[in-house]
Amino acid sequence: MTYSEYLYPNDIHIFWSLMIVTYPFITGLVAGAFIASALYHVFGREEMKPVSRFALLVSLSFMLCVTLPLLVHLGHPERSFNIMITPHWHSAIAGFGFIYSFYLIVLILEILVSYREDIVHNYRFSGGGVQRMFWGVLALGVTDINEETRKADRKVINVLALLGIPAACTLHGYVGFLFGSLKSNPWWSTPLMPQVFLLSAILSGLALVILLYIWFSNKGILTRSFECLRSLCFFLWLSMLGYVISEGLEILFFFYESSDAWVVISTLLADWLWETFVIMQLGIGVVVSFVLLTIMIFIKENEALYTRLAIIASVTSIFEVWMMRWNVIIGGQLFSKSGVGFRAFNVEWLEKEGILMTIGLTLLPFLFLYILMKIFPPREAAH
Amino acid sequence: MVDPYLYIKRAMIIVVAIIIMGLGVRPFLIPASFGQYGEFRGDHLYEEQARDPIHQGSDVCAGCHDENAGAIADGGHAKVPCETCHFQPYAGDENHPNAHPEVTNAPDRSRDACAICHQYLFSRPEGFPRQEDMALHMENNGADPTDSEIGCIECHNPHSPGM
Numbered sequence: 001m002t003y004s005e006y007l008y009p010n011d012i013h014i015f016w017s018l019m020i021v022t023y024p025f026i027t028g029l030v031a032g033a034f035i036a037s038a039l040y041h042v043f044g045r046e047e048m049k050p051v052s053r054f055a056l057l058v059s060l061s062f063m064l065c066v067t068l069p070l071l072v073h074l075g076h077p078e079r080s081f082n083i084m085i086t087p088h089w090h091s092a093i094a095g096f097g098f099i100y101s102f103y104l105i106v107l108i109l110e111i112l113v114s115y116r117e118d119i120v121h122n123y124r125f126s127g128g129g130v131q132r133m134f135w136g137v138l139a140l141g142v143t144d145i146n147e148e149t150r151k152a153d154r155k156v157i158n159v160l161a162l163l164g165i166p167a168a169c170t171l172h173g174y175v176g177f178l179f180g181s182l183k184s185n186p187w188w189s190t191p192l193m194p195q196v197f198l199l200s201a202i203l204s205g206l207a208l209v210i211l212l213y214i215w216f217s218n219k220g221i222l223t224r225s226f227e228c229l230r231s232l233c234f235f236l237w238l239s240m241l242g243y244v245i246s247e248g249l250e251i252l253f254f255f256y257e258s259s260d261a262w263v264v265i266s267t268l269l270a271d272w273l274w275e276t277f278v279i280m281q282l283g284i285g286v287v288v289s290f291v292l293l294t295i296m297i298f299i300k301e302n303e304a305l306y307t308r309l310a311i312i313a314s315v316t317s318i319f320e321v322w323m324m325r326w327n328v329i330i331g332g333q334l335f336s337k338s339g340v341g342f343r344a345f346n347v348e349w350l351e352k353e354g355i356l357m358t359i360g361l362t363l364l365p366f367l368f369l370y371i372l373m374k375i376f377p378p379r380e381a382a383h
Numbered sequence: 384m385v386d387p388y389l390y391i392k393r394a395m396i397i398v399v400a401i402i403i404m405g406l407g408v409r410p411f412l413i414p415a416s417f418g419q420y421g422e423f424r425g426d427h428l429y430e431e432q433a434r435d436p437i438h439q440g441s442d443v444c445a446g447c448h449d450e451n452a453g454a455i456a457d458g459g460h461a462k463v464p465c466e467t468c469h470f471q472p473y474a475g476d477e478n479h480p481n482a483h484p485e486v487t488n489a490p491d492r493s494r495d496a497c498a499i500c501h502q503y504l505f506s507r508p509e510g511f512p513r514q515e516d517m518a519l520h521m522e523n524n525g526a527d528p529t530d531s532e533i534g535c536i537e538c539h540n541p542h543s544p545g546m
Contacts, residue, residue: 006505085412088422109394116390140397142390152387338506 006341014333014345019073019353021325022361024175024197025204027066028321029365031168032205032239033059034107038168039235041161047231050223054216054378055209056111061368063104068361073353092178099174103167110160112138113153115376120145172201179328186261186339187268187332192250196324199243204321206236207314212369214307222378226303233310236317237293244286247324264339272334272342277327285320289313441465451542458543459513468496468541497535 037055040048071077084101087094112119120143123135176197179188210232217224254265269277292313299306330345348354386392419425444465445452455461468491494517503514518528526533539545 008506012499081412082414082424085409086414086417086422105398109391109398112394113391140390140393142385142393144385144389149385149387149390153390156388156391341504341506 006338007336007343008338008341011336011338011341012343014330014343016329016333017073017345017353018347018355018358019069019361021322021329022358023066023069023073024172024201024329025322025325026062026069026362026365027172027175028197028201028204028325029208030059030062030066030205031172031198031201032203032207033062033209034164034168034205035202036206036209036232036235038161038165039231041157042165045231047225047227050217050225050228051209051213051232053111053114053376054213054222056107056114057372057376057378058209058212058369059205060107060111061372062365063107064368065361065365066100068364072357072361092174096171096174099167099171103164103171106160106164106167110157110164111376113156113160116153117145117150118376169198173198179332184337185332186254186259187265187335188328190250190253192246192253195246196243196250199239199246200321200324202239203236203243204318206232206239207317207321210236210310210314211318214311216378221373226306229307229310233293233296233306233313236313237290237297240286240290240293240317244290247286260339264335267342268331268335273327273331276323277331281320281323281327285316285323289316289320292316444469454540454543458540458545460542460544492534492536494531494534501535 033055036048037052037059039045040052067080071080074080081097083091083094084097087097116139119135119138123132123139123143126132126135173194176194179197180190180193183189210229213222213229213232216222251269254262292309296306296309296313299309333343334345335342349356351357414424414426416425416427417423420428441464448465498517501514501517503516507514521528521533524538535541
């Protein structure tokens with residue numbers, strides 16, 4: 001079925017496609033990875049030290065790609081800075097420009113300060129030439145390392161992480177806010193939207209950090225610690241719980257209010273989003289991950305089994321979040337402004353906003369992560 | 384004794400310097416026509432106006448392609464511009480006199496393309512263009528509506544769509 005009745009003739013095309021699905025997905029990974037790092041720096045979860053610096057690198061590598069899906073979708077990247085050159089109070093995207101820049105600065109500063117000892121070490125022991133100049137620039141001419149400076153650096157990191165948490169939450173809550181404030185669309189227009197987006201962001205970021213942590217600690221690049229993994233998985237469970245409650249409340253409100261919106265939303269869920277929302281997002285994503293994560297709380301000894309379950313639960317969590325973005329963004333455009341008619345969405349492989357571009361943009365941050373890890377090895381230095 | 388916060392202080396000086404530089408450069412970056420008509424670049428309107436239309440109208444096509452002219456003039460699609468379906472004026476031939484670099488696809492022969500005008504929609508005026516519940520129409524004529532490969536143009540000539 002391509003079209004149903006009750007579509008307005010100018011209502012046939014779906015304009016926000018895969019790039020608008022990818023954009024909140026990547027933004028969410030940034031916010032989630034940052035929270036993983038802040039758990040150690042701000043909330044004093046000592047067991048998460050092995051992953052704290054690494055999570056910052058993950059956050060930064062995705063941060064560098066956040067704007068790309070939007071630029072691909074809108075075109076004219078050369079005009080993108082105009083949102084900040086001539087901002088307007090009514091423009092949410094101008095707000096994004098400033099929040100994004102603030103958060104990027106905080107993130108870069110936090111990474112530089114947490115790597116300061118390594119930077120100074122590299123500066124002192126690099127042979128000379130370009131390398132020495134590079135580390136010298138990053139060291140900003142400050143090469144003293146002693147107990148005093150270490151203490152000061154730790155304090156600075158705490159403050160930056162503390163500043164970063166609201167920035168991360170605003171950056172992602174803002175995406176949910178945009179959708180939640182669109183009163184023309186009943187599937188989006190709910191004040192619960194920012195929470196749903198934020199909690200799912202933390203969920204996907206933590207899940208990604210868990211997967212990468214397992215991978216890199218097996219390779220010996222990160223320090224292996226069962227306690228760290230357990231802690232990460234526990235917070236994944238917590239954010240999943242928060243997410244399920246928010247998303248569940250949203251649907252429950254729609255159902256119990258039974259306003260005119262429920263006519264279109266019930267059809268949307270029963271017919272048009274049955275596979276992607278009910279089966280994939282709720283069934284595979286939420287139920288499987290949640291059951292596994294709950295079982296994992298009771299596994300105290302068997303590390304091998306725990307790790308395997310953690311991998312499955314993380315993959316299904318990330319899958320869940322991706323499907324959630326799809327169901328919100330594409331799902332919200334499947335029905336007409338008439339509130340009764342439906343239209344289909346077809347994706348293609350090769351078009352500008354097609355599947356290949358989506359895969360490319362989702363994989364690009366891993367290339368940045370690879371480069372960042374070459375410059376800033378994530379293991380704590382021993383010198 | 385060196386200030387233990389020297390590093391972050393220097394880093395903050397750089398950040399502040401970048402912000403001040405940004406503010407300093409900003410007046411020069413504001414597009415000249417910004418604010419002419421409102422909170423946007425006024426020139427944008429004229430730039431859009433000056434763009435060449437991709438569609439050139441049926442008369443341009445008819446200048447060379449008279450092979451279907453008779454059928455089209457007599458048929459139900461007489462008033463439909465060629466480029467509605469042949470949205471590239473040259474069907475992939477880069478040497479075509481009207482070749483336009485932005486349009487390269489072959490005509491859309493799918494059922495969906497016809498459905499854009501002909502699928503029955505409650506909100507459309509009755510009678511024109513002819514509207515059908517496509518699935519029902521196919522069933523009534525012995526075709527399987529679930530087979531997306533079957534196009535309308537297997538029975539209907541798009542240049543003169545009667546039977």
